[in-house]
Amino acid sequence: MKVSVIGTGRMGRGLAKTLAPVVPELYWGSRSEDRVRQLIVEKELKGVHGVDLNEALRADVIFHSLWFRDLIPFVQEHRQKLAGKILVDIVNPFTEDFNDFTLEWGTSAAEELQKALPETTVVGAFKNTFFKVFDAPEHRGEVSDVYVTSQDEAAKRKVMELLHGIPFRVLDAGSLRNNRTIERMTLFERELAIRYGHYPYVSFRLFGQDPA
Ligand SMILES: NC(=O)c1ccc[n+]([C@@H]2O[C@H](COP(=O)([O-])OP(=O)(O)OC[C@H]3O[C@@H](n4cnc5c(N)ncnc54)[C@H](OP(=O)(O)O)[C@@H]3O)[C@@H](O)[C@H]2O)c1
Numbered sequence: 001m002k003v004s005v006i007g008t009g010r011m012g013r014g015l016a017k018t019l020a021p022v023v024p025e026l027y028w029g030s031r032s033e034d035r036v037r038q039l040i041v042e043k044e045l046k047g048v049h050g051v052d053l054n055e056a057l058r059a060d061v062i063f064h065s066l067w068f069r070d071l072i073p074f075v076q077e078h079r080q081k082l083a084g085k086i087l088v089d090i091v092n093p094f095t096e097d098f099n100d101f102t103l104e105w106g107t108s109a110a111e112e113l114q115k116a117l118p119e120t121t122v123v124g125a126f127k128n129t130f131f132k133v134f135d136a137p138e139h140r141g142e143v144s145d146v147y148v149t150s151q152d153e154a155a156k157r158k159v160m161e162l163l164h165g166i167p168f169r170v171l172d173a174g175s176l177r178n179n180r181t182i183e184r185m186t187l188f189e190r191e192l193a194i195r196y197g198h199y200p201y202v203s204f205r206l207f208g209q210d211p212a
Contacts (some may be wrong), residue, residue: 002027003162004056005127008129009036011090013043014134015063015126020045022165045190057081061088061162063125068102068109069110070094075117083119092128092186101184110149123159124149124179128186129168130193132201137167144203147173147182169205 002025014207016028016039026048030036038048056062057078066074066093075082093102093109103109114122125148137143146168150156156172163170173182185204193202 001061001158001162002059003061003063004029004051004059005063006030006053006056008032008039009065010131011126012065013039014129014131015065015090016040016045016048017043018134018137018166018168019063019177020048021169023047023162025049025054027051029053053078054081059085061086061159063088063090065089065090069081069115071109072116074115075120079119082117086121086123086159087111087117088123088125088159089163090124090129092127092183094187098187098190101187105180108176108183110176110179114151114176121150121152121155121202122176123152123155124176124182125159125163127179127182128189128204130190130200130202133203136201138200142170142205143167144205146170147178147204149173149176149178149182151176151212169209171206177201 003023005012006029008030024047028036028048029051031051033052040048040050062085070118071091081098089110091109095102110122110124125146148156148170158168189202193199
């Protein structure tokens with residue numbers, strides 16, 4: 001199974017760093033192959049290949065890190081290449097000032113993405129993980145949760161298995177519809193982290209659960 005990450009921004013870097021130790025051959029794609037190759041050297045990532053977007057889109061499981069405003073045009077352009085693949089979606093559809101949602105209450109970015117890509121299986125993950133958490137995923141001996149969602153149980157299992165061994169607790173969070181809540185939770189955690197002075201080092205952990 002070929003796995004890729006798309007994007008060298010804050011989340012793309014965090015995802016590449018987190019996935020590198022658990023994915024034997026990871027393909028990290030960017031509009032700038034030079035930048036991605038330089039980052040792999042700088043961060044000393046073993047088993048990670050810096051590739052262009054076309055190569056990254058050849059993977060079976062693709063973690064993208066685009067903003068919602070760029071995502072829908074991007075997937076429309078690459079719809080055929082994405083057919084039959086699993087696309088892992090980390091988007092939160094927020095306004096430019098991060099104070100509100102850009103979608104109506106009755107939907108979520110993950111659901112809109114799935115609607116735009118009927119031949120692709122969308123799996124939501126990492127929506128509540130702020131980029132700083134990837135640098136120090138353990139806080140006072142505990143790791144935070146990654147809520148994994150999909151309409152397709154087999155695809156969700158596949159992504160959860162792929163994430164086995166990362167320094168996060170990976171939980172089955174049900175269907176894509178739950179992203180109406182999960183994506184909005186990110187706005188809420190951001191506000192609290194700013195109030196208590198630790199933004200952008202913030203993520204969720206559900207209390208009361210046995211360790212996975
Ligand atoms: N920041 C957070 O803490 C956080 C937390 C949870 C979820 N998220 C979600 O994660 C996503 C990325 O956030 P970020 O903070 O990492 O943003 P970012 O630093 O701006 O990175 C976005 C990356 O997307 C790629 N990109 C942009 N436009 C593209 C296009 N037209 N085609 C292909 N690639 C394109 C770029 O990578 P290249 O230049 O390498 O091509 C860019 O670096 C957003 O949807 C956000 O809602 C962010």
